[in-house]
Amino acid sequence: MESTAAAARAPGGSARWRLLALVPIVLLVGAVGLFATAGDSLLDLVGRNPPPADEFDIRRVSFDPGEIRIRVTNPQREELTIGTVTVDDAIVPFSLDGPRTLKRLRSTTIRVAYDWVEGDPISVGVTSSSGIQTTQAIAAAVETPGASGRSVLGYAAIGFLVGIVPISLGLLWLPSLRRADPRWLAAFMALTAGLLTFLGVEALSEAFSLQAGLPGGVGGAGLVLLGVAVSYLSLTFLSSHLARRSRDGSGALGGLALATLVAIGIGVHNLGEGLAIGSSFALGELTLGTFLIVGFMIHNITEGLGIAAPVAERGHSASLPALFGLVVLAGAPTIPGAWIGGFLANDVLGVLFFAAAAGAALEVVVEVTRFIIRRAPVPLSSGYVIGGFVSGIAIMYVTGLLAA
C-alpha cells in the first residue's frame, strides 16, 4: 500500500524509489542466509524430521532382446542411492549409465541383462541404499520401438489417421450447415460448445490423474492450474487481438476467426491425445488395434463439425486453403503428440499438455457462448442451444466409448 502511495507521490517513479523496492528482496536474502546457518537448531525445537521417503521415480521401462532398461529419477531433496535392482522380485546384476547416487531430480538408466518373456506381465524394482523398494508393474513386456525412421513414420501415420482425416471429413458438413436455418446453426454452435466442454473436462481429469502419479517434488494441482491458466489466457489474448481486427463491432468473434480459435482449442487437445496414444503404446499399456483407431476417428469427426459451424454463418466465407489451414491447426498436433509420447514419455509434459488442452477448450467454450449470446437469433436458454449443448456432450460420450 505504501509503495503505491509513494509511486503516486512521484509520478513516473524515480530511480530512488525503484531501488527502494529491492529492499524487501535484499532483506529476504539476509534472513534466508541467517536461517540457513542457524536453521537446524531452530527446527530442533519442534522435533526431528522424519527420514526421507527414499522412493525412486521410475520414469520409463524399456525392453530390448535380452535387456531391460529402467530410467529412474530422484524426486526428493535428499540424495538417493541405488542399492539393489529386482526384476519380478529377484535380485539381478545391473550396470548404470550414470552415477549410482542421484542428486535431486537427476536421472540414470539401469541396464539389466534379462531374458524376459514376450507378452508376460513383469515388474521391476529399485531398492534404495536405505532399503526402500520402489516397484513398477508393466502389464505386458513387449520390445520397445526405438526412434527409427519406421516408427517415426508409424506414429505420424497414426496421428494422421486419428487427427487429420476425421477433422477433414467433419468439415465436409460445411455446405449443409450453410443452408441450415440460423436457429439450427445456433444449435450446432451450442453442440460445438458441448463437445469442447466434454473435451475440456476429460483433459482436466486426465491432467489431475497424471499429476497424482508424479513424485511429490514435481507434481501438484498447481502444475495443472499453470497449464490451464497459460493456455486459457493465451487464447483470451489471441481472441481479443483477433476481435480488434474484425470489422463488425459486436465484440464477439465469428466466422473464420472463431473457427480458428476452435481449431486451436481442438489442436491443443489433440496434441494431448496423440501423447496419450503414443506413450500408452510405447509403455505396453495399449493395444493399438484397428478398432481403437476407428474409435478415435469416429470420436474426432465431431471435432470437424465443431470447426465447420462458425464458418457456416451467413455472410462469412472461407477459402479452401483457409479450411485446409483449420484442418492442420486442429488435426496435425496429434502427430508431434504421438512422437513425444512414443519416444519421450514424460509425465510432467503430459500433465502440462492435458492442462493446456483443458484451458484451451474452456476458453473456446466461452468464445462460442459469447457468439451465441450476441449474434445468434435464439437466446441462450432456447431449446436449440440447450439441446445442441447437451447433444454435443452426449455425442462425445457415446463415440468415446468406441475408443475406450
Added chain:
Amino acid sequence: MTKFSRRDVLLGAAPFAIAPLCKLALPGDAQLASARAPMTHRGHEHAVLGHAAMIGADVPAPGGPHELDRLLVPPPVLPHRPGRLREYDVVAVDRELEVASGVTFAAWTYNGTVPGPVIRATEDDRLRVKFTNGGSHPHTIHFHGIHPSNMDGVFEIVAPGQSFTYDFQARPYGLHLYHCHTTPLKKHIHKGLYGAFIVDPPKPRKPAQELVMVMNGYDTDGDGENNFYSVNGLAFYYAKYPIRVRRSETVRIYLANLTEFDLINSFHLHGEFFRYYPTGSTDQFEYTDTVMLCQGQRGIIEIDFHNAGQFMFHAHQSEFTELGWMGFFDVVD
C-alpha cells in the same frame, strides 16, 4: 506410513566396543572355513544370464572375504564334563548393517552381527550368559532348551543400560536357538536379535567340518514382507565367497530358521544327498536333499560329498533364492 518406523534407531550406537566384550572362543584355525573365495568368476565380456552370473566376484553381495567366519564356524566342541562353567557375554547393540549389496538395514544385534554369536556348550555344562542391553529398546534373551522359568527371558525385561545373567544347565543336546522375547515380538525378532545355540551330546559326534547356517530375512521397507533373505546375515554372501570343503571329510551343518514374516524356509543341496537330524537331539535321521523348517525349527545336516566341484545350496523357495538365500560349496579333493 510404516516406512518411517524403520529408522527409529540410534545411528551412532557404539557398535565398535563389542569385539572385546565377546569372550567367544574363536576357532583357532579357520581352515575349514573356506571363505577364501576360489576365483570362479569367468571373465565374460558380454552380459551373463542365469546362475553363471551369480557366482564369484561379480555377485552383488556385501562384505569382504572371511567376514562371516565367526558365524559360519562354531566354537570348538569340548568333552563332556558335567558342571563345567561356560561363560558368554552378549551385548545388544543398535547398528546399521549392509545386509545386501548397497542396502543398509537399521538392525538390532547381539554383539554387532545378525545373526548373533554362536553359543556352544556340552550337555550338563553350566551355562552363564551375561546379557547387557546397549540398545535403545528393552530386550531379553530367550533360549530354547530345558531351563527354569526365571531363566526363560520372557518376564525379566532388560531395560537399556541394564544387565541380566542367564544361568542354567545346558540340555538337552541338539541344535537350539536363542532370540529376544520382548514385545512387539515380530519387531524384536526381525530386527535381528537371534542366533544359534549348540549343545553337544555327552558322547561326542564323529569329527566333521562343522558349519553353522542361520536362515533369515530382512524387511527393509517396513511393509511386513522380506526384501532380502540370507544365511548368516548377508544376501548372496556364499555365492560371492563359496564355502570350501574337503570331499574326504563329513560336512556337518547346524541349520536353524529364524526367518520372520514367511511361514517357512528351506534348505536344498544340489548334486548330493544328506542325513538330516531334526533338532539334532536323537539319532534318527532322514536321507534327503531338501528340508523344510518353520520359524524356530532347526536340525543338523551331515553331508558326505561323492563328487568334487561346485554345488549350489539354497532355499527351495525360488523367491528366497533370488533375493539372496543361495550359495555354493566348493568341494575339493
